Amino acid sequence: MLFKHRYIKPLLFAGYFVLAFIVFLFLLFPVNRIKAKIESEVRQRTPFELSISHITPRFLNRIVLHDVVLSDRNGRVLFESPSIKTTISLWGLLRGVPAVDLKAEAYGGELLVKAQEGSNKRYLFFDANGLDISLISLLKNAGLQVAGKFGGNFEMTGDTGKGKLWLKGLALRQLKIKGFALPDMDFDQCWLDADFKGDRMLIKKFELDGKDLKVRCVGDMVLHERGSLNLMIKFKPSERIAREQAMLMTFLKNKDSDGFYQISLGGTLDAPIPRF
Numbered sequence: 001m002l003f004k005h006r007y008i009k010p011l012l013f014a015g016y017f018v019l020a021f022i023v024f025l026f027l028l029f030p031v032n033r034i035k036a037k038i039e040s041e042v043r044q045r046t047p048f049e050l051s052i053s054h055i056t057p058r059f060l061n062r063i064v065l066h067d068v069v070l071s072d073r074n075g076r077v078l079f080e081s082p083s084i085k086t087t088i089s090l091w092g093l094l095r096g097v098p099a100v101d102l103k104a105e106a107y108g109g110e111l112l113v114k115a116q117e118g119s120n121k122r123y124l125f126f127d128a129n130g131l132d133i134s135l136i137s138l139l140k141n142a143g144l145q146v147a148g149k150f151g152g153n154f155e156m157t158g159d160t161g162k163g164k165l166w167l168k169g170l171a172l173r174q175l176k177i178k179g180f181a182l183p184d185m186d187f188d189q190c191w192l193d194a195d196f197k198g199d200r201m202l203i204k205k206f207e208l209d210g211k212d213l214k215v216r217c218v219g220d221m222v223l224h225e226r227g228s229l230n231l232m233i234k235f236k237p238s239e240r241i242a243r244e245q246a247m248l249m250t251f252l253k254n255k256d257s258d259g260f261y262q263i264s265l266g267g268t269l270d271a272p273i274p275r276f
Contacts, residue, residue: 052065109150128152152165156196187208211238229265
């Protein structure tokens with residue numbers, strides 16, 4: 001009996017602390033101040049606007065962001081999620097190296113983001129799985145009729161990074177490039193394996209595999225409007241595509257033993273120059 005009484009007072013103190021913490025967490029937690037702080041930090045540090053409907057605290061360093069919308073300064077929606085679970089590294093804050101993990105529900109799939117910022121370097125990692133691109137507002141508002149499931153990962157340290165992305169069941173409808181109408185296309189699988197250095201992307205492997213068209217591409221490009229292009233593209237059309245695009249096919253001369261035609265693409269992103 002003496003053994004039991006010895007632990008009653010510590011247990012009561014522990015219970016009081018847990019109760020007080022729960023009251024603070026759910027009643028006194030500065031939700032509105034934290035929400036406003038997050039939105040203002042994004043506005044001040046980036047060219048984007050962030051809107052959060054409300055915040056739910058889960059633990060001292062864990063919160064859930066609800067109905068999150070990221071847009072540019074013109075109001076164009078770039079990303080949206082009904083729920084983002086956020087974990088902030090307390091040890092990182094103590095060391096002056098802020099780090100955060102985000103797990104978001106988005107476009108019918110899941111997105112994991114890890115970010116860290118120190119005095120000497122920045123680190124960013126994301127992993128996506130099963131995102132439905134037909135639900136992405138940015139693509140729909142641009143008038144693009146596309147469908148498919150997207151996934152893959154991307155990692156960047158400082159200004160150097162690498163990424164491997166995939167698309168399954170990609171469908172392209174009523175697309176135009178520089179006023180030129182493209183035929184409707186369906187691709188079973190799509191892959192991209194690329195390295196990044198600053199604003200330059202080195203395409204190590206880009207493949208589109210479909211019944212009517214197969215595409216292979218390697219090269220590099222600078223990712224801004226006037227950025228240069230240096231791409232080597234190989235493609236193999238089906239008989240139907242070759243027949244429907246008979247005029248275009250007359251310009252193609254380079255054909256290898258596997259039935260792939262080859263062209264190069266130079267110029268800039270806003271004014272590409274094909275070379276047959």
